[in-house]
Amino acid sequence: MSDVCIVGNGVIGLQTAYELVRRHPGISIALVGPRARPGCASLAAAAMFNSFCEIDAGTFGNPVEVEKFEFNRLANGRWPGLLERIRADAGANVSAGFGTYLINNSGSDTLEDENFDQILAALHRYEEPFEEVNPREIPHYRPEARHRASRALYIPREGWVNPIELIEALSTILARSPNVRFVDDICVRLSQKAGRVTAAWTEHSGEVTAEQFLVCNGASFSSLVDASNLGIDFQRVFYGVGATVLLETGIETLSNCIRTPNRGLACGLYSAPQSSHETVVGASNFISPGPTLHVRLTSIYTILRSIMEQLNQAYYRAELIRINVGWRPTSSDTLPMLGATSIANLFVATGTKRDGLHCSPVIAEFIADLLVEGKSAYQFELFNPERKLNRYLPRDAAIATLVRHTMNAAYQHDFVPAKNRMSEDLEAYYTMEFTKLHDDVGALTWGIPAELKDMYRYGHIK
Numbered sequence: 001m002s003d004v005c006i007v008g009n010g011v012i013g014l015q016t017a018y019e020l021v022r023r024h025p026g027i028s029i030a031l032v033g034p035r036a037r038p039g040c041a042s043l044a045a046a047a048m049f050n051s052f053c054e055i056d057a058g059t060f061g062n063p064v065e066v067e068k069f070e071f072n073r074l075a076n077g078r079w080p081g082l083l084e085r086i087r088a089d090a091g092a093n094v095s096a097g098f099g100t101y102l103i104n105n106s107g108s109d110t111l112e113d114e115n116f117d118q119i120l121a122a123l124h125r126y127e128e129p130f131e132e133v134n135p136r137e138i139p140h141y142r143p144e145a146r147h148r149a150s151r152a153l154y155i156p157r158e159g160w161v162n163p164i165e166l167i168e169a170l171s172t173i174l175a176r177s178p179n180v181r182f183v184d185d186i187c188v189r190l191s192q193k194a195g196r197v198t199a200a201w202t203e204h205s206g207e208v209t210a211e212q213f214l215v216c217n218g219a220s221f222s223s224l225v226d227a228s229n230l231g232i233d234f235q236r237v238f239y240g241v242g243a244t245v246l247l248e249t250g251i252e253t254l255s256n257c258i259r260t261p262n263r264g265l266a267c268g269l270y271s272a273p274q275s276s277h278e279t280v281v282g283a284s285n286f287i288s289p290g291p292t293l294h295v296r297l298t299s300i301y302t303i304l305r306s307i308m309e310q311l312n313q314a315y316y317r318a319e320l321i322r323i324n325v326g327w328r329p330t331s332s333d334t335l336p337m338l339g340a341t342s343i344a345n346l347f348v349a350t351g352t353k354r355d356g357l358h359c360s361p362v363i364a365e366f367i368a369d370l371l372v373e374g375k376s377a378y379q380f381e382l383f384n385p386e387r388k389l390n391r392y393l394p395r396d397a398a399i400a401t402l403v404r405h406t407m408n409a410a411y412q413h414d415f416v417p418a419k420n421r422m423s424e425d426l427e428a429y430y431t432m433e434f435t436k437l438h439d440d441v442g443a444l445t446w447g448i449p450a451e452l453k454d455m456y457r458y459g460h461i462k
Helices: 011-023 063-073 079-090 110-125 163-175 218-228 297-310 313-317 353-373 395-412 422-440 450-457
Strands: 002-007 029-032 096-104 151-161 180-183 187-193 196-202 206-215 237-248 257-259 270-273 278-282 286-288 319-331 337-340 346-350
Touching (some): 002 011, 011 029, 079 151, 079 163, 187 206, 218 346, 278 297, 286 450, 297 313, 337 353, 346 353, 422 450
Antiparallel strands (some): 096 151, 187 196, 196 206, 237 278, 257 270
8 A cells, every 4th residue: 555646647646756756755655547648738738837927808707717826926936946856866858948939910919918918017017037138130030021020028937847847756766766656547537435535447457556546637537537436526527638849940940939828719829949959839729528539630730820820830741740649637617627535535626627637736745745744835725626616707898808719719710800890799699608608507696717618618527
C-alpha cells in the first residue's frame, strides 16, 4: 500500500508528486496513468506562462473573475527557479524562455481591441513590467500587410516551456525515487468503504491501494466519478478539445512567444518556440461532452491560414511535424476544482481549462499541503470541488458577451458581411437566440458562460 495514489499523470499529477518527494523523500507514491497520455492537455499546448495575456474585456467585471486571475498570477514568479531546479534534478534540458509579444491586429473584430485595452490597463494597475513596442521590430514577425498589427506590447515575465521536455524531466526525476511507482494504466473506478476511498481500480493492472488519493485526471474526471458511485454530486467536467501544430521553421523559428489577445470562444492566435528549429502554433477550442481523438479539419485550416497571414508569411515553407490534440478540463462553471472532499482521504485537482500547466506549481504546493499537513496557507474556497455551480455572470452581460464572442468567432472563420446591415441583423438574431436559450434553461437571473452555450443548448448541464 502506498501513502498516496495520484490518479492522473499529466503535469499537475507529476508536479504534485515532485513536490511531495522533494519535501518528504520517504513518502511512497503510486502514479496512475497511461504512459502515452492520450488527450493530455499539456502535450497539446504551447505551454505559455501567461496571466496578463489571458485577460479579456470581462475579466474585471466581477469579483469571481478577479479572484481567478489573481490565482493564475500566483504562478508567475515560480517558474524561473522551478525550471532551474527541474533541469538540475533531471540532468536534462527543458527548453523554456521568457518574454511575450502581445499584438493587436485586424484578424477579427473590435472585441480584440477591447481585450488588448484591458490587458494594458491591468499591466498598469498591477505594476507589471512591460513596454510598448513597434510591431515591425518583433523578431520573426512578418505578417501580410492587411493583417499587420497596429499595436504591440512586450511582457518580459510571461513566457513558454516545451511541455514534452517538462513532462519527460519530471518523469525522470520521479523514476529515480525508490518510493515512486508508475502504473501504466487507466483508472476506471474508485472503491470506498466506511467513508474512505480504499482503492483505485485500473483497466488491466487491478487495484492500487493507498492511504490517500488525489484525482487529477483532467477532462476524464466525470467519467471516473460516474463509474465510482462516490455519493458526491460533483459538477460535470467537459472536454475542451484543442489542437496545436508543431512546425519545422528553421531560420524563422521564434525567439519569443507572439500571440494575440483572447478571441471569441478561444484563446486567440499564438505561437511559441519549442526548440532552436521548431515552433508550435495554435490554437483551436470546442467543448465536447466526451473525448474526441481527432481534430476537426476546420481547426487546422484556420490555424494554418491564420499563422501565414497574421504571424509570418514565410511559414508557407514550414514543414508540418505533428498535429497535437488535447482535452482541456472545463468545469460546468469554468472555474478550477481544487482541494479536499467530504470523503476524508480523497482530493481533487481538475477543471483548470488551459491554465493547468501554468498554475501547476501553486496547485502542487496546495495539494501537497493538504495531503501532508491537512491544511494550507492558500485559501481557495472559490474552487471547492464540491461547490454548487457558481452562477457569477449577470444574465444581460452574459447574453451580450455571447453575441460578441460569436460574432468575433465568425470573423476568425472567414466571415465577410455584405455591405448592408448584415452585421447588425446577425447581432439582433443572436441576441434573440441567446435570450431564448437563457429562458429555456431557466437562466432568469444568471448568465451562461460563452464557451458553454452548447453544453446548455443540448442539455449536458442541468
